[in-house]
Amino acid sequence: MDEPNAFASWRSYWHFRREVASRRRYLLSDESKAFLAELARTAASRARRLPEGRQFCRAQVAHKDREDPDAGPLPGPAPLDRMMPRPDAASDGRANPEGIPRLYMAGDRHTAIAEVRPWIGSLVTVAFLKTLRDLRVVDCRETEVKPHWFLDEEPSPAEREEAVWAEVAAAFREPVLRGDDRAGYAPTQVIAELFQQHGFDGIAYGSGFGDKAVNVVLFDTTAAEMFACEIHEVRGVKLDHETIDNPFPIRRNEDGELVMFRTVIDIIGPVGTPLPDVPNDDEEKPEG
Template sequence: MSEFVSWRDYWIFASDVIQKRRFLRTDRGEAFLAAVTESSKKRVNLMPAGTELWRAQRGCNYAPDSDSGTERPVPFPAERMKPLADRAQEGRVNPKGIACLYLANGPDTAISETRAGIGERVSLANFRTKADSRLVDCIHQQEEPLYLDEPDSASKERAVWSYMNRAFSSPVGRAEDRADYAPTQVLAEVFKGLGFDGIIYRSAFGTDGYNLALFDLDSADPVGRWVYRVDDVAYKVSIDR
């Protein structure tokens, strides 16, 4: 049975993929992916058909308002609320050109993920899944432990998955940082090859929210759409000692 060598295995793998080589992996990298494959069997989340999920995009359309003689904001059309299959931008889970459907478990999380500023309008849609989905679950490992010495095998595994969850959750802002997507894209390719339908991971915006990336764009469809305006953005902070 494949096991992780170190609690730092994800970061070693990520460094190799970003700085050295993505497609021709080292023996250590292959061993890491074998351990991920083995341990993913214990992290299966079965999501039933009909599950309600959410997706938001910055902006909206405008339509004439006969009562006021002006224009009123309306949400993007249903087809606009899904990524374009032939023009997909890269993300944490997908490389450029291969689209996947990013969703959230609630409207607040979906809107937060857009990082819209105060005064901006956001189109929000709720989606329903069409079929049962088999997802790899990263959300239950959040403690991100640090060790001076190598812990036991179970602790190594928990640590690696917690840092994988963090990697999927962390937003990348600037275009020049997009190379940081590569490690999680490789993991997503592995999960897809294992027959998973998608990935669940924590949102970086709030403690209760989580995101899903579904590999098949047609696995869920929008059933309702609205326009929201961002009135406030609140941060809760504490001194980091």
């Protein structure tokens, strides 16, 4: 029996995402309506206040040359209208469908620049903004973004809520790539509209470019105003990564096709013992 005031499943967001991304998003199923109602109810405990005068950053890969009387043309900040959302040309984003502008900002310069994914040598304008009034936002940052798996049975209502909000937080945190399928934005767009309908001014969420980085999107693009700009040149990009599995050898099979094999290591020895460079055929299994 479904409990009142509880998510139906720890996978409720997954089911909702699948429906609105690939099935329907305007006339939702009863299950998705129930999910959104519970999400709105539990969002109240995640409401946070942004005071008037709170400062944020916003970046664009753009600049405008300025004329120096001694040095000639030098790079300068982009025009001011380039730094704010255009009401007539809003593209899809985490919290908005095409045509409906939102104001996306970051808590610091580095995060703002990283979010626009510049290349080395890019000239990036960073605008500094401050909020013009007290604002109320849904804070997704406090939910620890980690996998939740409950395979045996449905967990308690509290654990379900934690798992669902972790998925919601991860969805807002995930970087939006230029080549992504626009339908993939639909779940968070619907959720953002839900929060707006329930009186919130925006959403605070994490960044895929830093564990402690903060982003904020405001539904009213006039709720914050620019007060300064800087011009930055991107000098380098630092990535921290490591392999998470054994190498996958690629060889031709009997039909001459390239096939990826999965390496199975069954040799156990003291730490530092060299492993064979090329596994035996018995130690490889075709992938897939």
